[in-house]
Amino acid sequence: MRLCLLGDSIAAGVGSTRREDTLGPLLAERLRAKGHQVDLSVRAFAGARSADLRAQVRAAGKVDVAVVVIGANDLTRFVPAHVGAQQLHDAVADLRRAGAAVVVSTAPDLSVVAHVPPALRDVVSAVSRDYAQVQQQAVIRAGGVVAHVERAVTPQFAADPSLFAADRFHPSAAGYRAIAAALAPAVEAVAAELHA
Template sequence: MRLRLLGDSIAAGVGSTRREDTLGPLLAARLRAAGHEVDLRVHAVPGARSSGLSTQVRAAVASGVDVAVIVIGANDLTRFVPAHIGAQQLHDAVADLRRAGAGVVVATAPDLSVVAHVPPALRDIVSTVSRDYALAQQQAVIRAGGVVAHVEQVVSPQFAADPSLFAPDRFHPSGAGYRAIAAALAPAVEAVAARNHA
């Protein structure tokens, strides 16, 4: 099974001190435990916005892809990309991957209000903007035939309550944070993998 990770620094594993504690290897291990042989490639680029997905999609399709996992949105939010623009770019990426025969799982924009750098007075506004952006992404992914993994609903409370889930930069996940994200992503990835290899 050709598993490809696309997106930003979270998909690339920035913040973890060990490669095996990043999303790609963690998800590949789950799929291997379910009986799949897995060929993993990570096309994600730290700092990527949705506008950069098309390049990653071309690389994934060129290498062959059965299951694609996309994690995107944080950099769109920090760069104030309008939701309708980022969502359309994500839609197009998912649609291109689906046309190539891949099952696609997307983790949408995180709730940036849990990041320590956000002043308390702004957290409600940041949370609302994050949620609205993620909702636009979800609708776009579904229209394009992808699957939305509702990772944020599971992990945001965990990250808000447990500082150890953050790397020392207090923005990216630590190895423990990546394990929490992978655990929330895994059911959707396993379901898509099973369906694509039925």
């Protein structure tokens, strides 16, 4: 099973000191535990926005399961939701046409990041949620699956600073394990369908 991670620094594993504690290896390990043989590739890179997905999809080549994590940099760069969502839609549609099952983790709730002033947290949370909602609709239209990672991990990250790396923005190894646990059910489900 060719598993490919696309998207931003979270998909790429920025913040973890060991590669095996990043999303790709963690998800591959879970799929292997379910009996799948997994060939992992990572096309994601730090700073990527939805506009970068098209090139990542081209670079990925033939993929069975694509996991896309995108949206944080669109939010921090004030990319309009309809623009980023259309770019995400097109990437998911291209992957689906090429035969890949696609699981997407939409924009995180950036209000939990330490750099956000307390007075702005409610606004940042609302904007993050709205962006993720528009992304979700685009992914479903394109035939992808949305993993509701932010619902599961936002309370965890808000309550436990150890889930952040030293930069207080990216996840730590423990943070990546929390995200992988939230992503895994959707990834395992599409992988099981491929082998049904």
